[in-house]
Amino acid sequence: MAPSAKHFMFLSFFSLIISFSIAQTSFRPKALVLPITKDVSSSTPQYITQIKQRTPLVPINLTLDLGGGYFWVNCEDYVSSTSKPALCASSQCSLFGSHGCSDEKICGRSPSNTVTGVSTYGDIGSDIVSVQSTDGNNPTRIVSVHNFLFICVSNVLQKGLAKSVQGMAGLGRTKVSFPSQFSSAFSFKNKFAICLGSSPSTNGVLFFGDGPYNLNNDESKALIFTPLITNPVSTAPSSFLGEKSSEYFIGVKSIKVSDKNVKLNTTLLSIDKNGFGGTKISTINPYTIMESSIYKAVANAFVKELRVPTVTPVAPFETCFASKDISFSRMGPSVPSIDLVLQNDVVWNIIGANAMVSLDNDVICLGFVDAGSDFAKADQVGFVAGGSKPITSITIGAHQLENNLLQFDLATSRLGFRSLFLEHDNCDNFNFTSSV
Ligand SMILES: *[C@@H]1O[C@H](CO)[C@@H](O)[C@H](O)[C@H]1NC(C)=O
Ligand SMILES: *[C@@H]1O[C@H](CO)[C@@H](O)[C@H](O)[C@H]1NC(C)=O
Ligand SMILES: *[C@@H]1O[C@H](CO)[C@@H](O)[C@H](O)[C@H]1NC(C)=O
Numbered sequence: 001m002a003p004s005a006k007h008f009m010f011l012s013f014f015s016l017i018i019s020f021s022i023a024q025t026s027f028r029p030k031a032l033v034l035p036i037t038k039d040v041s042s043s044t045p046q047y048i049t050q051i052k053q054r055t056p057l058v059p060i061n062l063t064l065d066l067g068g069g070y071f072w073v074n075c076e077d078y079v080s081s082t083s084k085p086a087l088c089a090s091s092q093c094s095l096f097g098s099h100g101c102s103d104e105k106i107c108g109r110s111p112s113n114t115v116t117g118v119s120t121y122g123d124i125g126s127d128i129v130s131v132q133s134t135d136g137n138n139p140t141r142i143v144s145v146h147n148f149l150f151i152c153v154s155n156v157l158q159k160g161l162a163k164s165v166q167g168m169a170g171l172g173r174t175k176v177s178f179p180s181q182f183s184s185a186f187s188f189k190n191k192f193a194i195c196l197g198s199s200p201s202t203n204g205v206l207f208f209g210d211g212p213y214n215l216n217n218d219e220s221k222a223l224i225f226t227p228l229i230t231n232p233v234s235t236a237p238s239s240f241l242g243e244k245s246s247e248y249f250i251g252v253k254s255i256k257v258s259d260k261n262v263k264l265n266t267t268l269l270s271i272d273k274n275g276f277g278g279t280k281i282s283t284i285n286p287y288t289i290m291e292s293s294i295y296k297a298v299a300n301a302f303v304k305e306l307r308v309p310t311v312t313p314v315a316p317f318e319t320c321f322a323s324k325d326i327s328f329s330r331m332g333p334s335v336p337s338i339d340l341v342l343q344n345d346v347v348w349n350i351i352g353a354n355a356m357v358s359l360d361n362d363v364i365c366l367g368f369v370d371a372g373s374d375f376a377k378a379d380q381v382g383f384v385a386g387g388s389k390p391i392t393s394i395t396i397g398a399h400q401l402e403n404n405l406l407q408f409d410l411a412t413s414r415l416g417f418r419s420l421f422l423e424h425d426n427c428d429n430f431n432f433t434s435s436v
Pocket of ligand 3: 433434435
């Protein structure tokens with residue numbers, strides 16, 4: 001027997017003993033679950049989750065940021081007997097790619113409030129975090145991570161977030177985002193799934209780990225897959241030179257309205273060496289924002305296919321109709337289909353409920369925003385300073401994600417997606433009654 005094989009056998013025997021002793025002393029969850037609440041108390045909806053942190057444990061509400069790199073909290077009233085600062089040059093600091101070091105020898109980074117685009121420096125620390133595990137059907141036992149990393153900031157960063165919120169939970173492509181930390185703490189696959197509900201009175205759901213994801217049915221089986229793309233240049237409001245984007249990009253190759261190809265400048269659909277262009281997914285932007293020429297082409301095709309007169313638009317939208325002219329079905333307003341044709345030649349079909357936004361005053365609008373509009377320009381987040389050219393050509397926003405199950409697989413770099421309306425299901429259907 002070769003020495004290397006002997007060595008391997010010894011190692012696997014050894015790790016068997018270790019995992020056996022872990023199994024005896026502590027429960028190892030396969031997946032975790034968190035509720036998502038749609039908060040409509042601020043100017044734009046925010047999707048909020050709640051974890052417990054600190055000793056003694058306190059509930060902390062956090063705005064979810066799908067592409068956010070970090071977990072940051074307002075430390076103004078931080079009381080805990082288990083919090084530990086990350087000392088400069090520690091492995092924790094390097095996980096953050098931190099270059100900063102305070103007089104107290106604590107490392108830090110500048111996380112962003114991606115709702116407002118404001119960034120501020122904060123110390124990196126760790127503390128206990130406690131969440132519910134799941135078998136995919138219900139929440140099960142509560143589990144804890146003892147040294148969960150976060151950035152501690154002053155309360156200036158919180159401005160612009162929903163009232164009950166104390167920070168943001170980044171789910172993005174970094175080593176310290178929620179999915180990365182949970183998967184490494186419990187050694188499950190670095191996958192997570194998000195399902196945003198459309199109503200403030202019910203809960204959507206966030207899973208860390210693999211399926212089943214049981215809503216009415218196990219919807220992990222309904223997913224369609226497309227590759228995730230890495231943008232080589234950070235798209236965050238604050239970053240270091242050479243850092244990749246922590247946001248999730250997918251490859252939109254073309255757009256169809258009523259099965260007809262919309263003529264677009266396809267250069268805008270790919271990401272160039274400076275990180276411009278392409279398509280990303282965001283839970284922070286309430287509606288899909290499209291570069292001006294793309295928006296105009298899609299909106300024109302849509303109006304032509306719908307054959308209904310437009311009415312005076314209501315900001316931030318530019319393409320609106322009288323509600324009485326539109327019929328409704330189980331899938332929402334009956335309007336021409338809008339398809340994003342993706343890499344692998346799979347199609348993301350944006351159904352009526354996701355394509356349209358009903359406003360109070362009998363008006364219904366195409367729920368996409370023109371990046372060249374005054375509304376989008378006033379909101380400088382994601383734009384070249386002073387200009388109207390968006391860094392990213394298409395940002396798929398939260399309204400278009402509601403009642404879609406999205407699974408992000410970081411190990412294989414692919415996105416699974418499915419509109420649950422097509423499965424006669426929706427994101428509110430997870431049973432949050434604990435089964436233990
Ligand atoms: C957190 O959010 C929940 C549900 O939206 C709310 O009931 C609770 O009061 C919030 N907590 C804090 C500390 O504001
Ligand atoms: C297409 O977009 C690229 C990138 O913004 C731009 O440089 C080019 O001029 C555009 N082409 C046309 C025909 O508008
Ligand atoms: C939710 O789960 C609980 C615990 O397993 C179960 O008793 C209850 O019947 C479930 N509710 C529904 C509506 O299925």
